[in-house]
Amino acid sequence: MSTDVLTPAASDRQPRRIKSVSSRVDRWFDRITLSSGLFVLVLLILVGVFLLQRSRMALSESGLSFFTREGWRTDVRPPEIGVLGLLTGTVIVATIAVTFAVPLGVLSALFITEYTSARFRGYLTSMVDLLAAIPSLIFGLWGFLYLSPQMAPLSEWIAHNFGWIPIFSVDKGARYTSSMFIAGTVVALMVVPIIASVVREVFAQTPPGEKEAALALGSTRWGMIKTVVLPFGKGGIIGGSMLGLGRALGETIAVALLLPQVPEITAKILQTGGATVSGFIVLRAGADAFTTSGLMAAGLVLFLITLGTNMIASVVVSRSRSGAGVDL
Amino acid sequence: MTQALTPDGVMNGNEPPVVEPVVVEPVVVAEQPAAIAEPTEPTVQVGAAAVTEAPPTREPVRLIGGPPPGPATLVADDACAWFGTRLVLEGVDLVMPAGMVTALIGPSGCGKSTFLRMLNRMHELVPSAAFAGHIRLDGDDIYDAKIRAQDVRKRIGMVFQKPNPFPAMSIRENVLAGLKLARVKCSDKDGLVEQSLIRAGLWREVKDRLSSPGGALSGGQQQRLCIARSLAVQPNVLLMDEPCSALDPTSTGRVEETIAELRDQVTIVIVTHNMQQAQRVSDFCAFFLAGENEPGRVVEQGPTEVMFSSPVDPRTLAYVQGRFG
Ligand SMILES: Nc1ncnc2c1ncn2[C@@H]1O[C@H](COP(=O)(O)OP(=O)(O)O)[C@@H](O)[C@H]1O
Numbered sequence: 008m009s010t011d012v013l014t015p016a017a018s019d020r021q022p023r024r025i026k027s028v029s030s031r032v033d034r035w036f037d038r039i040t041l042s043s044g045l046f047v048l049v050l051l052i053l054v055g056v057f058l059l060q061r062s063r064m065a066l067s068e069s070g071l072s073f074f075t076r077e078g079w080r081t082d083v084r085p086p087e088i089g090v091l092g093l094l095t096g097t098v099i100v101a102t103i104a105v106t107f108a109v110p111l112g113v114l115s116a117l118f119i120t121e122y123t124s125a126r127f128r129g130y131l132t133s134m135v136d137l138l139a140a141i142p143s144l145i146f147g148l149w150g151f152l153y154l155s156p157q158m159a160p161l162s163e164w165i166a167h168n169f170g171w172i173p174i175f176s177v178d179k180g181a182r183y184t185s186s187m188f189i190a191g192t193v194v195a196l197m198v199v200p201i202i203a204s205v206v207r208e209v210f211a212q213t214p215p216g217e218k219e220a221a222l223a224l225g226s227t228r229w230g231m232i233k234t235v236v237l238p239f240g241k242g243g244i245i246g247g248s249m250l251g252l253g254r255a256l257g258e259t260i261a262v263a264l265l266l267p268q269v270p271e272i273t274a275k276i277l278q279t280g281g282a283t284v285s286g287f288i289v290l291r292a293g294a295d296a297f298t299t300s301g302l303m304a305a306g307l308v309l310f311l312i313t314l315g316t317n318m319i320a321s322v323v324v325s326r327s328r329s330g331a332g333v334d335l
Numbered sequence: 336m337t338q339a340l341t342p343d344g345v346m347n348g349n350e351p352p353v354v355e356p357v358v359v360e361p362v363v364v365a366e367q368p369a370a371i372a373e374p375t376e377p378t379v380q381v382g383a384a385a386v387t388e389a390p391p392t393r394e395p396v397r398l399i400g401g402p403p404p405g406p407a408t409l410v411a412d413d414a415c416a417w418f419g420t421r422l423v424l425e426g427v428d429l430v431m432p433a434g435m436v437t438a439l440i441g442p443s444g445c446g447k448s449t450f451l452r453m454l455n456r457m458h459e460l461v462p463s464a465a466f467a468g469h470i471r472l473d474g475d476d477i478y479d480a481k482i483r484a485q486d487v488r489k490r491i492g493m494v495f496q497k498p499n500p501f502p503a504m505s506i507r508e509n510v511l512a513g514l515k516l517a518r519v520k521c522s523d524k525d526g527l528v529e530q531s532l533i534r535a536g537l538w539r540e541v542k543d544r545l546s547s548p549g550g551a552l553s554g555g556q557q558q559r560l561c562i563a564r565s566l567a568v569q570p571n572v573l574l575m576d577e578p579c580s581a582l583d584p585t586s587t588g589r590v591e592e593t594i595a596e597l598r599d600q601v602t603i604v605i606v607t608h609n610m611q612q613a614q615r616v617s618d619f620c621a622f623f624l625a626g627e628n629e630p631g632r633v634v635e636q637g638p639t640e641v642m643f644s645s646p647v648d649p650r651t652l653a654y655v656q657g658r659f660g
């Protein structure tokens with residue numbers, strides 16, 4: 008008898024969907040946000056389709072050799088074009104840039120969040136953000152006219168003393184300006200503010216309770232940073248670095264100015280030489296239809312690579328404990 | 336009979352196993368969540384006390400580079416505190432005797448946390464904070480220009496209102512975190528983990544999962560893990576800022592037992608809003624009060640029984656009887 012009361016009729020137990028009536032404002036808000044989200048997605052797909060279409064001519068002409076050939080010659084018949092030499096340069100320059108920019112960005116983020124007083128924090132934050140606002144052309148010109156001649160002696164010194172390490176070796180009689188090392192350094196300066204601001208945002212969310220716990224145990228500030236802030240911000244550091252890598256891979260004007268843009272597969276970063284996909288495209292744009300198609304194909308490859316890095320970056324950041332509230 | 340005292344049957348001929356007092360559950364046992372219910376180990380009635388968790392106690396684990404062993408006396412001498420230009424605490428003179436539990440009571444906002452944080456130099460972490468007066472630890476002024484805040488905090492541990500274990504670290508790593516942070520060495524890490532967790536009353540619940548993350552424990556267990564973490568560096572004083580305010584009654588009972596057991600090993604200063612708790616755990620009591628737009632002051636202090644039965648100041652009586660604040 009009592010069981011009747013305790014077990015409700017089976018029909019009542021069916022799981023049912025809970026409908027809620029949303030207000031008009033919310034419905035419009037939903038529609039607007041949904042459509043802007045979709046717009047971005049459609050734009051992305053359109054760009055991809057456009058690149059694919061325009062690169063068809065070059066890709067069908069060269070076939071798979073487009074992805075394996077080093078040089079780029081349109082003066083021979085049939086033309087021999089390939090993206091591998093460009094990709095090598097792109098990856099090397101971006102790697103150099105990220106290698107310099109990550110420690111610099113993370114340290115400046117740490118300085119801003121953990122070491123400065125509240126008053127300077129604001130100034131420093133806006134200064135770092137201002138760095139991001141400098142047009143890359145300015146960086147390129149500055150690198151080309153000022154930094155490149157300044158850094159050449161440093162490159163020479165490194166080649167002299169560490170030439171036995173393959174990447175620091177140089178050919179006989181090589182010149183040291185317009186090298187991938189210098190281009191990477193300049194690109195690093197452009198990437199630092201991006202990394203710094205992502206990482207800073209993540210560091211700033213470190214739970215204060217955990218920081219106090221570490222300090223109350225008798226930790227130094229650096230010990231606290233090592234045990235609490237850095238582990239908490241790990242996802243942000245990785246994600247910010249990937250984001251910076253994406254930016255470095257796509258950097259155009261500065262590398263167009265700073266590198267000779269001759270495609271070749273070389274790891275000798277200290278001597279004059281090197282080319283990157285985007286720098287090369289900018290210099291060759293407006294040539295004949297076939298070259299343009301080849302450039303589109305190279306652009307497509309770059310597009311896919313940067314898309315991939317950015318996607319991995321956002322996944323890493325959002326999966327980490329610290330990144331839940333940070334959007335890239 | 337004695338065999339049964341040690342669950343694993345290991346007997347040390349020279350040292351009698353230390354009998355830990357019975358785990359007295361508070362009256363609210365009925366509400367005890369299932370997660371905390373543990374497999375009961377063989378318990379034996381010894382007069383009024385039963386043994387619940389006592390692996391054969393070894394010599395206390397020694398640390399190298401840690402604070403000198405034993406509880407210490409903490410004395411506040413005309414301590415004042417400011418945030419910016421606002422004076423929030425004025426002229427506090429208070430002795431917190433070694434090996435005793437001192438409770439700080441008073442309505443919220445009267446500066447108890449501020450005072451507690453001055454005692455181990457956490458106060459100065461707030462950018463606008465300022466301080467005047469002296470705090471002496473066994474006679475040495477901890478605000479002496481030659482003394483580093485880290486060294487003070489090594490000797491004066493702190494347990495916070497909100498449990499704050501390092502969530503990504505395992506239970507074991509959490510307990511040992513202080514060693515690395517305070518640069519204290521220990522040759523017997525396993526022994527130290529066990530000893531600290533036993534002292535914090537958590538050993539039995541976690542001994543089989545020391546490698547699971549500290550963030551996965553219940554709130555009450557997390558708080559006891561934080562206590563164990565503070566105890567692992569073997570401080571002379573332990574400060575507790577409302578350690579039970581985020582806990583259920585069962586966990587609160589556990590923490591109170593822990594405090595009772597720690598009494599002779601470490602000086603305890605505890606802030607509490609719970610009058611019964613202050614009465615249960617403390618030997619001495621200080622009543623803080625701040626008037627409107629006035630800094631907090633110690634209105635009255637003394638042995639806990641006196642403070643609760645026959646205080647001099649009528650405001651103290653009103654407060655301890657729950658008629659005000
Ligand atoms: N970080 C801070 N900055 C400014 N004022 C503070 C800060 N912390 C506490 N105060 C002020 O100091 C007074 C004492 O606070 P507190 O010590 O936290 O009180 P209690 O712990 O007794 O509730 C309060 O009036 C509070 O507003």
Ligand SMILES: [Mg+2]
Pocket residue numbers: 447448449576
């Ligand atoms: Mg408080």
